[in-house]
Amino acid sequence: MSESTTDIQLTSLQTINLFARLRWTMLRGVLRTNGAQKWAVIVGFVASWAIGLVAGTTLLIAGRRSDDLVTLFVIATTALTLIVIMVGIIAGVTQPVDPRVLATEPITDGQLGLGLLSASAVGPPGLSVLLVAIGLFAGAVRGPLSVVPTLLAVIAFMLTLLLVSRSTINALGLFATRFPRSGQLVVGLSSLMLYAALQLLPRIATRLDTEEQRDVANILVWLPPGQLGRALSLVGDDPGRALLHVAAGAAWLVPLVWVFTWTTRRLIVSVKHTESRKIPKHGEDRRPLTAVTRWMCGKGAVGAVAWRGVLTRMRTPRTALETFTGAGIGLAIVLVPALTRSEAGAGAVLVGGAVQLAVLFIAGNSFGSDGPALANELLTGVDPGVLVRAKARSVIVVASPLAIIGPLIAASVTGEWNYLLAGVLVGIGGLLGGTGGAMVQSTVVPIAIPESDNPLAGGDSGKGCFAGLILGGVLIALAVVTLPVALALLWAVNEQSVGLVTIFALATLGAGVLVLRGGIHFATTRWHRKGAEIYAAVVPAQ
Structure with missing residues (x-):
């Protein structure tokens, strides 16, 4: 030129x-x-x-x-x-x-x-x-x-x-x-x-x-x-x-x-504006929310990497925005229809799908959206298995309020407080299942987000529609895996039995744990087999 x-x-x-x-x-x-x-x-x-x-x-x-x-x-x-x-x-x-x-x-x-x-x-x-x-x-x-x-x-x-x-x-x-x-x-x-x-x-x-x-x-x-x-x-x-x-x-x-x-x-x-932050000295009390979040991340290598992931997500405008909008839209997509149903307990039951979908919106590209920092951790010798577990933990920490907020919204609007416990259990199950699905999606289609002239936009990765197809595939797979429990929950709702709904909500929690473990295992295995390809895919080209 x-x-x-x-x-x-x-x-x-x-x-x-x-x-x-x-x-x-x-x-x-x-x-x-x-x-x-x-x-x-x-x-x-x-x-x-x-x-x-x-x-x-x-x-x-x-x-x-x-x-x-x-x-x-x-x-x-x-x-x-x-x-x-x-x-x-x-x-x-x-x-x-x-x-x-x-x-x-x-x-x-x-x-x-x-x-x-x-x-x-x-x-x-x-x-x-x-x-x-x-x-x-x-x-x-x-x-x-x-x-x-x-x-x-x-x-x-x-x-x-x-x-x-x-x-x-x-x-x-x-x-x-x-x-x-x-x-x-x-x-x-x-x-x-x-x-x-x-x-x-x-x-x-x-x-x-x-x-x-x-x-x-x-x-x-x-x-x-x-x-x-x-x-x-x-x-x-x-x-x-x-x-x-x-x-x-x-x-x-x-x-x-x-x-x-x-x-x-x-x-x-233009020069990006950054807020000055006071770093607390050793022994000083941090803000309660920060302290609780750090505690939820845990100790050891997994906890340290998870905490870094939480900080990066919430302090980067683009990823913080993804978290906010993903949570809001994901919840609304399922909660709005759920709260318009006449069956008692429908809101509590369907909140699991809302949380699951919100997590996939938030964390469907967990590795690609965090490429440079993730690359540095790999270069310092962090095992891919540690990295995957840490990423899953950071997603759970960030999205965990949804598992509580969703059932509370459903109970507040419908007045069905007797279904609150079942709603929380289903919400946690959806959180864990969605995190497992996000780990699978993040390793199957890792998308590097190039730097952009716009602080609220990632560079043009060229894979948006492709990632959307993979997201649809992950949603279908999760629906198939959790179908028996979902049908049981809907049957219990039709029976209007709080006890049955709560029992099957516990089964939903168990299914979520299994999906999470399966997703982490899949992502870890894929990292070990195709680590070089994933590494190249998540680091944005300069």
Whole structure:
């Protein structure tokens, strides 16, 4: 790049072409390898294609059949924009091309920003957005005169999705650089709000009649995405007015470009803020929570490594955020349906699945998310078996409050305090079983998290979809293993017998212990057999 930019001033089209080719070159390089990352990229393309195809087809069919295009397109464009923003914040999406690598290149901030946006539009996410745009265009176009305004509105909408997502992530990342804990809180609350919205809004939307839906659209139409949706609804009847709405909806793209460019440069040169911590002297009393946590980690080599893992997880913005959001979403995914069931004791029984799922969200990449520190411990002679046991113990320590909080929430909401003991037992069983499953997942698909320009995001590992498939496989395996106990618990709930539920809850605890021991044994054996491969996989490339 240096040779091409030192002597020749790049035009905008040349910059776009250069970064797009760079991104494709990176993807082709991955596809030429024989490792798991190759299949991860392939899975990413397939998943993006499937998501984009379903969304695009839905928009196409709805656009051709709907009698109220204003309501349809205004709500659809606004909802898609909000979803893209929230998913980007929660997932910690970073730049596919690390801007810090290009910081010393002789290119302007504008060229850097334009190039990074071009690289972001290339690859699996870009494919998904393109398919959505095609469906939106096909659903809105109404004859030859409507082609131009429809095309302009769709292009403006695609740019909106790209810019608003990247600008929001960059701005939040810059805020988190200066205020790490506040940034974690914002992102964590955003994650829980998104899940709540996904659970509640579809139910609310189905209850709204036509007039109420129009009232919602009349409010959303004043937002920029709503203006683009209004333009799409007018392209057939009044192309001239549609162009005016396109101009109104696209007006905010200019400040968004400036925000993205400015925040990108600021993230490159910003210095991460670290809080000064007073180290207690020997014999001083530490904070009670810290002392209890250290005691739970235990003594010896396993305890020391486990304690280091707890500290690293809670003091690193990205992993602390994963812990917070994983716990909240994992609990909500099962607790919300559980608490809506009419059977007595349902909340107490299903809390085990909630805790199990939360642990897998939190610790499904335990070794990869802790790669550099883990590598140092291995190089100092720590046995892989010690490492696996320590990692499992640290996960149990961090996630243990869920086994108590979950049953308490269930009992508080339902008033079924007589099922509290059973709920705690099931919760602990889910905690142990989930930890065992997390150890298996972490060794089967260890994913290094490269450094990122954004403190709330890991670098692009390229294995997100692949890890999701493995997570699904682990969940299925855990369901099969615990199926007999789960069926027994549900039978006991139907019998409304507190005694039977408690007895089978003890069996759930025993099953959790067996799954934990099996997971640790599997992970330890895999470390001994493929230690070099796992080591190479969990240390991020520089």
